[in-house]
Amino acid sequence: MGKEKKKVREIKTWSRNDKIFLGLLAPVLVLFFCFNTLPLMKGFYYGFTNFKGYGSYDFVGLRNFQDLFQDVRVGKSYLFTFKYAVVMTILVNVISLILALGLNREIKGKNTLRGIYFVPNILGGLVVGYIFSFLFTYILPAVGEAAGIDFLKNSMLASTKTAWIAIVIVGAWQAIAMNTIIYISGLQTVPEEVYEACMLDGAAGTKKFFKITFPLIMPFFTINLVLCMKNALMVFDQIMSLTKGGPSQSTESISYLIYNNGMSGGQFGFQSANAFVFFIVIVVISFMQMKFLGGKEEQL
Amino acid sequence: MEKKKKIKKHQGVVGSKTANRIINILLVIGCLTIFLPLYMTIIIAFKKPSEMTNDVAGALAFPKTWNLDNFAEAMRVTDFWHSLGNSLLLTGVTVVICILFHSLAGYVIGRKMGRHGIFKISYYYIVSGMFVPFAVLMMPLVKQTAQMGIANRLGVIILYVVFFMPMNLMLYTGYLKNIPLALEEASCIDGATAWQTFWQIIFPNMKPMHATVAVLTAMSTWNDVMTPLVIMSGTGQNTLPLAQLNFQTQFGTNYNLAFASYLLALLPILVFYIICQKQIINGVVNGAVK
Structure with a gap:
């Protein structure tokens, strides 16, 4: 999300209306990230472990x-x-x-x-x-x-x-x-x-x-x-x-x-x-x- | 009317009357493949276990008496009303949130896509989520919802809202092209905020797409097994399909009881289909084609 905020500051041509839209976009992106992209990344991460679904686990590389x-x-x-x-x-x-x-x-x-x-x-x-x-x-x-x-x-x-x-x-x-x-x-x-x-x-x-x-x-x-x-x-x-x-x-x-x-x-x-x-x-x-x-x- | 006329004219072009009649008969016979399993379900649901013999007639002949004992028993065993309530709750809330939230997202992204790259990137980012099957996210999501304390009906609703987002966003942004910008500009000049403009002007104008989204979302939610199966497994709550799965062992070899339960599980959507057949078919076609 930080990236977007930086963009707002950089581009001066953003109208007030655009900013409102950006404010509305943010929660959509956050929600989608949390329940779609994040689990996908976590799954990728778990793929490198010997996690059983409970307890502790170690990295096992590839x-x-x-x-x-x-x-x-x-x-x-x-x-x-x-x-x-x-x-x-x-x-x-x-x-x-x-x-x-x-x-x-x-x-x-x-x-x-x-x-x-x-x-x-x-x-x-x-x-x-x-x-x-x-x-x-x-x-x-x-x-x-x-x-x-x-x-x-x-x-x-x-x-x-x-x-x-x-x-x-x-x-x-x-x-x-x-x-x-x-x-x-x-x-x-x-x-x-x-x-x-x-x-x-x-x-x-x-x-x-x-x-x-x-x-x-x-x-x-x-x-x-x-x-x-x-x-x-x-x-x-x-x-x-x-x-x-x-x-x-x-x-x-x-x-x-x-x-x-x-x-x-x-x-x-x-x-x-x-x-x-x-x-x-x-x-x-x-x-x-x-x-x-x-x-x-x-x-x- | 005009369409009818066109079809009439078509008749001479497409084929002879005899050919049409033969095809008509074949299509009617073909319906048996649809009706036979449903007929069997109804017949077995009404029978007593003692009437089930080992030949074809044992399963397909009419029951001696048509009584509702099996259904009463199935309702008790599978906690029918509770499961039905959960299915209705999950589907209803999901559909309402999807319509409100996704139409807004579709408007926000669709209107600004041409102006700023960030909206365009957001659009492709979310729509590409269509390629992620639930099975891939399932395991991390089970952990995540448990950690967040939403391994329950609320969590399932949130997941549905996220999973249907790519599809619905695409539908809504696509439909936005049909709504002229002039409408918004007029309301903007009148001093309305973007928020007001959306709810007063855009949202009502999106009505045909709301119907499509409602049908698609409702059908997928109602029949979904996997999400509630893995997310709500610890809560003791069931949806209608989930109840069939979880009480499978209790049916044992009493197929009459099991089929009464299956029939009860199919009935709500069948009734709904008979009432809103046109909207459902339109919704499904719109969703797929657009």
Whole structure:
């Protein structure tokens, strides 16, 4: 804060009005610093210690960061989280784009249908997870039994091979709702005349979609991609209610691992280092996405 | 009206009637994926444990009688009214503070961004906070709130106000461009202070954005688990989702009781959605697109 005060003295062109605004800005910055930047810095600091979450601790230099790259459990959690995020982003965007194209047509009960498809988004991830957990544990195996479908006979959540798919299903069920609505609002920005011109040129079907519609809703595609990926990378609620990281730690997301081992597993320092690396990863991915996709938008 | 006309015209362009009808039917069938889990929740919530057999019908057939015993029991076990009260309190207070505080911050920063570098830097500083996931700050924040004596509902509200700041600040400064400077200048000439000008002129003019911010903030707060889970764990206070997590062991294998509780936890937001569906969808789209 001292820096700002110095600036006020230096620049004489500050009007009275400007100073009032500066006075109002100060508490905003202080609050944000205290509960966002300060904990981020503290986390970085804890990352260099062997703090257990209680008692005294020592500095261990870069050891946590070195261990991080050799720790099997951390490695597994990164693999799972990325696998989950990539599959989710692709699956959710494909399905919601198809849904949006359908819901954007002149159909009966359009608004009601749109309203219904949005419902999963308003429900809390934790409770939805519990409900689906029952579905995976009891209903699907019963269906498999009755219909004689082998791979359904055992609960998806019980096997290390399929548990992550169950989490994708629940995550997608909720995320599709959100992305569909955004795609619909994107499709509504495409002007009528474009379609008319395109019909005159004889473009139709998939060609029309890929050459005309899709480039025009590119900005919305970017939003959905970034949003979906970011939310998926931070997955926590669904893990908490569906698997708690199991079976045999095959579905531990990074957030869940930080919570589980950092808060109660005595790895406060180590998981702080993990959290900081996770932060860097999120920043890098977000910037890459924006840089890569930012240049691809078509303007009318 | 004009929009309707446009859509009508669209029909001939976009596709044939048969294609639309097939798509219509497919979309209606697709709704089953939404309804099935919800239907199952309702059905199981009304049943007795003895009615739960091991086949599909055991879970999905109608209950013999529709009685509310499970709900009464679930309310008692999960301390429902208390949790609901906490959820309402946290969400309500957070939304009000966010609207008042973030709109002011958005005004202060947005109006002076072009004039002084410090406001511009502040803007990018706060907005970049969007990249910081809660999981990253979680551990230091637990220590910090405990040290400050706010490891309770107050602390959770403060954290929400800070976490939603980047998003809301961006929305408000963006919206400020729609409010002409002339409005403020007029009130300034009339001798109003900057403070008065904001509350009398700017704040009411930001109304559409208040709605968006309220919806986005309320939805994220209401459904959030992680923040109250780690911050308020020592207080014995629950929010609605947190109660489901904390009483999981008490439900045991009584799925009927558990589902009654889940249904109760989902009900408030479902009712709210049915009433304000349009505002909610608009709010979510505005928030994402802008």
